[in-house]
Amino acid sequence: MKRFIVVRIVQMFVTLILLSVLIFSLIRISGDPAALLLDESATEKDYQLLRVELGLDEPIIAQYFKFISRAAVGDFGLSTNDRVPVLISIGGALPNTARLALTSLVLALSMAVPLGVISAVKKGSVYDHFARVIAGLGQSVPTFWVGLVLIQIFAVNFRILPSSGMETSAHYILPSATLALFMMSGFARLLRSSMLEVLDSEFIKLARIKGVSESSVVWKHALRNSLMSVLSFGGMYIAILMTGTILVETVFAWPGLGRLAYEGIINQDFPLIQGVVLIGGVIVMLSSLLTDILYAYLDPRIRFSG
Amino acid sequence: MNKLNKLFAALLLLLVTMFVHTPADAEPAGELRVGLTTLYNQTFHPTTASGYRLSYMSPIFDFIITTDKNGEPDPSNSLAHKWEVSEDRLKWTFHIREGVKFHDGTSLTAKDAKFAIDNASSKNNRAGRKSDFNAFVKNVETEGDYTMIINLNKPWQFILYFLSDAIGTQGIVFPKDYVDKHGIDHFMKNPIGSGPYRLKESVARDHITLEAAGAKHWRVDPTYQTITFKLLPESGTRLAALKTGEVDLVQIGVSDVSSVEKDGFRIFKKKNGLLLDLSFLRVGDKTGGVLNDKRVREALIKAIDKNAIVNQILMGNGSTIGTTLPQFSWAVDYSPFPVTEYNPDEAKKLLAEAGLANGFSINIYSFVTRLPETKLINEAIAGYWSAIGVEAKVLEMAYNAFRPVWVKKKEVTGPSAFLMAWPNRTIYSWRGKYFSGNPFSTVNDPELDKMINEVEASSSVADYKKISQRNMKYVLDQSFATGVALADDLFALGKDVPAWNIGRNIQSFRIEFIGSDE
Numbered sequence: 001m002k003r004f005i006v007v008r009i010v011q012m013f014v015t016l017i018l019l020s021v022l023i024f025s026l027i028r029i030s031g032d033p034a035a036l037l038l039d040e041s042a043t044e045k046d047y048q049l050l051r052v053e054l055g056l057d058e059p060i061i062a063q064y065f066k067f068i069s070r071a072a073v074g075d076f077g078l079s080t081n082d083r084v085p086v087l088i089s090i091g092g093a094l095p096n097t098a099r100l101a102l103t104s105l106v107l108a109l110s111m112a113v114p115l116g117v118i119s120a121v122k123k124g125s126v127y128d129h130f131a132r133v134i135a136g137l138g139q140s141v142p143t144f145w146v147g148l149v150l151i152q153i154f155a156v157n158f159r160i161l162p163s164s165g166m167e168t169s170a171h172y173i174l175p176s177a178t179l180a181l182f183m184m185s186g187f188a189r190l191l192r193s194s195m196l197e198v199l200d201s202e203f204i205k206l207a208r209i210k211g212v213s214e215s216s217v218v219w220k221h222a223l224r225n226s227l228m229s230v231l232s233f234g235g236m237y238i239a240i241l242m243t244g245t246i247l248v249e250t251v252f253a254w255p256g257l258g259r260l261a262y263e264g265i266i267n268q269d270f271p272l273i274q275g276v277v278l279i280g281g282v283i284v285m286l287s288s289l290l291t292d293i294l295y296a297y298l299d300p301r302i303r304f305s306g
Numbered sequence: 307m308n309k310l311n312k313l314f315a316a317l318l319l320l321l322v323t324m325f326v327h328t329p330a331d332a333e334p335a336g337e338l339r340v341g342l343t344t345l346y347n348q349t350f351h352p353t354t355a356s357g358y359r360l361s362y363m364s365p366i367f368d369f370i371i372t373t374d375k376n377g378e379p380d381p382s383n384s385l386a387h388k389w390e391v392s393e394d395r396l397k398w399t400f401h402i403r404e405g406v407k408f409h410d411g412t413s414l415t416a417k418d419a420k421f422a423i424d425n426a427s428s429k430n431n432r433a434g435r436k437s438d439f440n441a442f443v444k445n446v447e448t449e450g451d452y453t454m455i456i457n458l459n460k461p462w463q464f465i466l467y468f469l470s471d472a473i474g475t476q477g478i479v480f481p482k483d484y485v486d487k488h489g490i491d492h493f494m495k496n497p498i499g500s501g502p503y504r505l506k507e508s509v510a511r512d513h514i515t516l517e518a519a520g521a522k523h524w525r526v527d528p529t530y531q532t533i534t535f536k537l538l539p540e541s542g543t544r545l546a547a548l549k550t551g552e553v554d555l556v557q558i559g560v561s562d563v564s565s566v567e568k569d570g571f572r573i574f575k576k577k578n579g580l581l582l583d584l585s586f587l588r589v590g591d592k593t594g595g596v597l598n599d600k601r602v603r604e605a606l607i608k609a610i611d612k613n614a615i616v617n618q619i620l621m622g623n624g625s626t627i628g629t630t631l632p633q634f635s636w637a638v639d640y641s642p643f644p645v646t647e648y649n650p651d652e653a654k655k656l657l658a659e660a661g662l663a664n665g666f667s668i669n670i671y672s673f674v675t676r677l678p679e680t681k682l683i684n685e686a687i688a689g690y691w692s693a694i695g696v697e698a699k700v701l702e703m704a705y706n707a708f709r710p711v712w713v714k715k716k717e718v719t720g721p722s723a724f725l726m727a728w729p730n731r732t733i734y735s736w737r738g739k740y741f742s743g744n745p746f747s748t749v750n751d752p753e754l755d756k757m758i759n760e761v762e763a764s765s766s767v768a769d770y771k772k773i774s775q776r777n778m779k780y781v782l783d784q785s786f787a788t789g790v791a792l793a794d795d796l797f798a799l800g801k802d803v804p805a806w807n808i809g810r811n812i813q814s815f816r817i818e819f820i821g822s823d824e
Contacts, residue, residue: 003358005603029362029707031706031707031709031710031711032709032710032715032716034712035709035712035745036706036709037432038438038709038713038745038746039434039435039436040434040735040738040739040746041434041438041735041737042436042437042738042742042744042746043437043438043744043745044743044745046436046437046745047713047745049429053429081347081355082347082348082349082355082494083345083349083354083355083432083491083494084349084494087510092510093510093511127568134762148540148542148543148594151543152542155546155550156546156549156550159550161722162545162550162552163546163547163550163552164536164538164543164547164552165513165536165552166512166820167511168771189684209747217379223694229540250540251542251543252543253512253536253537253538253539255509255510255511255512258513259539260511263511264703265704265706266582266706267706268706268709287453293477302519
């Protein structure tokens with residue numbers, strides 16, 4: 001198990017280095033930050049001075065090593081937009097995104113589990129078709145659109161929920177539901193196929209022969225084993241959640257990491273984009289690592305083959 | 307008068323004082339909630355971030371010069387209540403209003419006003435116009451507590467506007483001692499101003515709340531107890547927030563007008579708030595290609611139906627223009643140039659004369675800055691050009707991807723043009739826009755360079771206006787660029803919000819004047 005964890009951590013560091021090279025290069029390719037910050041009445045001399053101030057006059061390799069050595073100790077520099085340390089901006093936004101993500105995750109699982117289980121148990125029935133339609137819709141309808149429709153129905157028409165912001169617990173409902181709908185669909189479909197496989201396995205047949213009650217077979221034995229497959233996708237869902245928040249946070253004016261990233265891109269705030277991507281990458285990789293460890297802990301075949 | 311009469315008179319006076327409550331005596335009450343598309347970066351130092359933060363900065367601070375509702379420098383509303391200029395126009399003396407206090411109770415003096423100009427000239431100025439301050443201001447001195455003297459390198463006709471709320475946040479006066487003591491970083495988050503409102507709370511990427519700094523203010527008495535600026539970047543969410551009563555005032559787009567009116571909200575316009583101009587890139591350079599031929603540029607301009615753009619795309623929320631000068635500028639009231647005639651037949655003839663009867667290809671860099679309809683207008687222009695045989699490719703991109711092309715740090719891949727939505731500004735940056743070799747210049751023309759040097763050396767506003775008119779005539783005759791339209795800035799108001807004079811300054815809504823007698 002120890003060897004498994006060490007190998008995964010080494011892999012994680014290699015991925016992070018690659019991610020840092022990728023984001024650093026992409027930002028430089030996509031445009032010149034000095035060109036964006038330049039005042040319209042500026043002269044060529046002003047442009048050159050700005051490049052020096054931003055450290056863009058140095059060779060690209062030197063810029064990268066300066067960036068990565070500082071990032072290693074959590075220093076992503078100052079945002080070119082507001083001159084606030086990037087880590088402070090991220091520190092302010094991350095808890096908001098985490099709260100939204102957690103609420104969405106709980107909501108998604110609480111909808112996906114009954115939907116996936118009932119769909120598998122009542123395979124081919126009206127319930128199954130209904131669950132599959134819901135799951136299909138959740139994955140095919142754009143999150144952005146779902147958010148706007150929910151606002152129109154629950155905020156504008158019925159006036160029972162606020163349309164945007166994050167002041168009270170009621171403000172969590174619409175953005176969480178929007179984000180949860182997409183995740184729920186994936187979870188439910190995964191759980192359904194996994195449940196169908198487990199329900200058809202020998203140990204379930206044995207349990208039934210031994211007279212274990214049907215609810216115990218389904219909700220205890222089959223579900224527990226099926227959740228393994230859902231768990232294995234946990235890391236991937238964290239990544240989906242991270243990208244999903246950019247749209248949801250924009251629609252619902254939610255002051256989280258997604259909006260921070262969006263503003264960074266719009267303003268070509270390269271220290272901010274680099275910081276958000278790297279911190280986001282660390283979060284996704286850590287979740288993936290934790291998922292792998294948990295999965296390896298629960299299923300010995302993984303750690304031995306790994 | 308006996309004692310009983312005196313007592314009766316005193317009681318009567320007391321009653322009158324208690325019950326006769328004139329508007330002037332009104333205490334600030336209630337909350338105004340404003341939904342904005344951006345809060346910029348929510349730092350409150352006047353020059354360390356965008357100069358466009360006026361919506362929430364102007365209620366907190368006072369300016370060396372404040373403009374009135376018509377945009378003219380107004381000494382009665384300015385920190386500088388009086389000013390004089392020397393005969394050679396190189397020395398400006400400003401008399402700073404006495405008795406003005408910052409929100410921490412300290413007095414505002416000439417030292418603070420000088421500090422504002424020092425900051426505007428500093429290399430750390432991110433609010434813009436640093437180059438102008440550096441080019442014109444030689445030094446700033448103070449005499450006593452309430453006199454500031456600005457010595458110039460050369461006459462600066464527009465000095466008053468650059469020190470005012472007309473340009474941005476550069477003219478804001480903030481407390482030097484407080485910044486020296488606590489540092490810039492502290493001030494950015496904990497500002498002290500002298501305006502009618504003070505900062506109560508700022509939650510990053512969510513909202514900014516201001517509260518009345520007192521019942522009375524020398525510039526304008528606060529109407530509301532609090533004003534909250536809420537960030538609502540998505541237009542659908544902004545409208546929903548208005549309809550649910552979560553906000554009282556929002557910026558809207560042209561396409562939202564009918565829906566908002568249908569729901570019974572009032573539309574409020576800042577007339578001609580945006581100037582849309584089309585410029586050709588690299589004219590006079592090797593990479594300009596066919597655009598170096600004046601007849602080609604003229605043909606492309608004549609092929610555009612500006613009336614249709616205003617009526618069909620802007621749905622009448624704007625007007626056509628014949629110039630790229632800010633036509634309704636109050637700083638210099640330019641005479642209008644006639645709108646270019648829409649004449650596709652003449653355009654085809656001009657192309658044939660230029661040997662391009664079979665057309666050519668041109669790129670239109672298309673991005674959105676202030677007006678969502680810009681993309682549609684670009685598509686329309688591509689259509690008009692296609693009608694005269696020119697194949698126009700619309701290159702959709704983010705504004706930040708276009709900037710390196712504009713400032714010549716990335717080369718164009720053929721004849722190119724772009725449409726920009728500018729705030730309908732007060733001062734025209736001739737040097738920025740057309741002087742050869744300047745990063746943002748679209749033209750390389752020695753004749754125009756000479757003319758720009760002349761306009762900058764003009765000795766009075768009248769002179770400046772005259773030479774500007776001549777220069778613009780040259781730009782239009784040469785078809786270097788064309789104004790396509792002026793678009794209105796649109797707002798939707800909740801039922802309880804009174805209309806107010808929004809003024810003509812860029813990005814300033816003069817929010818603090820809502821509900822005032824003005």
